[in-house]
Amino acid sequence: MTTSSCNIEVQNITQVFRGPAARSAGGKFTAVDDVSFNLTSDPPGITSLVGQSGSGKSTIARIILGLQKPTQGSVTYRGKDIYRLSRQEYDVYRREVQPVFQDPYGIFNPFYRVDRVFWTAIKKFQLASTRQQGLARIEESLHAVDLRPEDVLNRYPHQISGGQRQRIMLARVHLLQPKFIIADEPISMLDAAVRVLFLNILLDFQQKYCMSTLFITHDLSTAYYVGGNILVMSQGQIVERGNVDDVLTHPTHAYTQMLLSSIPVPDPDARWQEKADVALVEDAPSAVELPDIEVLG
Template sequence: MSSSKALITGRDITKVFGYGKNKTTALDDVNFVFHEGEIVSIVGESGSGKTTLAKIIMGLLKETAGTIEYKGKPRLLKNHSQRREYWKDIQAIFQDPFSSFNMFHKVEKLLKDCIRLQGLKLSADEQFRKMQEACTFVNLKFEELYNKYPFELSGGQMQRLMIARIFMLHPKVLIADEPTSMVDACSRSTILDMLLKLRDENNMTIIFITHDVGLAYYVSDTLYIMEKGNVIESGRADEIILNPQHRYTQQLIADVPKIHSAWDLS
């Protein structure tokens, strides 16, 4: 990805929770560079710090130390208007779709909020067409959804609705935290295809947060392997999977039979 521009850069990102004897270091001097149009996977087991890092990149958690630059400038999140501007460009979808929506707002309002976030002034007909187009992209029928609440939808429909929001918002960066872990294999493949299609159409940077080395290998340009709050290995996905240097990475790959056998045959 050397030919594309650096979009988000993190330098010595540290996150400490608690104080004194109860202090826990969730991230310890983490460095990263994500480029325009790049697909990155941050891979690690539960407790590795990958979700904490995702929340800091998203601006939902404040780093204890270190700096994050966006488009070559220090990121500003001090007030509501700065955060709103940042979130126009950076969006997320999470593992549990039911925690991502306000259950008391109907689907129509959830989608209209995307139009409002962009500051678009559209007629009622234009809004309807935009929402309809987004639902069609994810194989949902807006007419069947608009009068429903999120809790009336299935998990798969909710995940698709989250992707419909991304389709409407056209962010420059999408953080996808275990986006397929709560759906079946068929839906998982469909959701990944939709996300990759969005990347191709919008030159969107996608950051997958996952424990699934197989998923990371098949979809990513670049991998960051995390263990206990540290990035222990990073680089091109194929190089790391085929020639892992760190014992933790080697163990992660050994635990995935398909990758391991492919590796042995190469």
């Protein structure tokens, strides 16, 4: 990998799917439509990618992680297209760009103890020369996410809570010390108290360990909590972008305004404007709803 700036540059990416549900659109559905943005590690920051379900957020996450090649456009890291990296360069990319996914129940193999996610990373990236050194690093990473090693190590996934599972994945991120975290709806299945703890850990990672995060969410309140920049998506396109305070205080796009108006007001006498998902999609099929999807690459 070259020594150029550690930026992720998403350049004009488009992702087209084909399936029976998209017949009205000529058999094709554009999940992501000519999207561009940059993520920087110097200085480290948090960028929230916000939009309703089916807007293309998770598709962008998969493309950045190298799990799905876009139909058009490119994602570059340190100036190189991630889909043209050598094996050695891709190994570096995998270490420096780490995912945290939505489902804390589906990320673990139920037949293995949770310790395995740490030891696999240690072996793959040669993070320790002895088992004792490796165990010390694991324990340090668990403490960094407010978990006691004796509460989670040597346990199976079903023996720990969903919040603990998500924090274990953050501990794995801490172990690897990446430049970027791609967090795809990581708190949507957690209760309120654990959500705040999770978000505080992400902020801690930014401030202490210089990790930048792409935080994907449908919740404007959590985007406001973590601060930084915001990208608002609708129907596969970024319709508004900027500093989160500026965008949420003075939204210019009608979709952002409607998202804000749909947030419940903590006043029992104030009527909640239930507009969030009404008439915005305009009957366009969602990528996650298409049966027998074929990716057009």
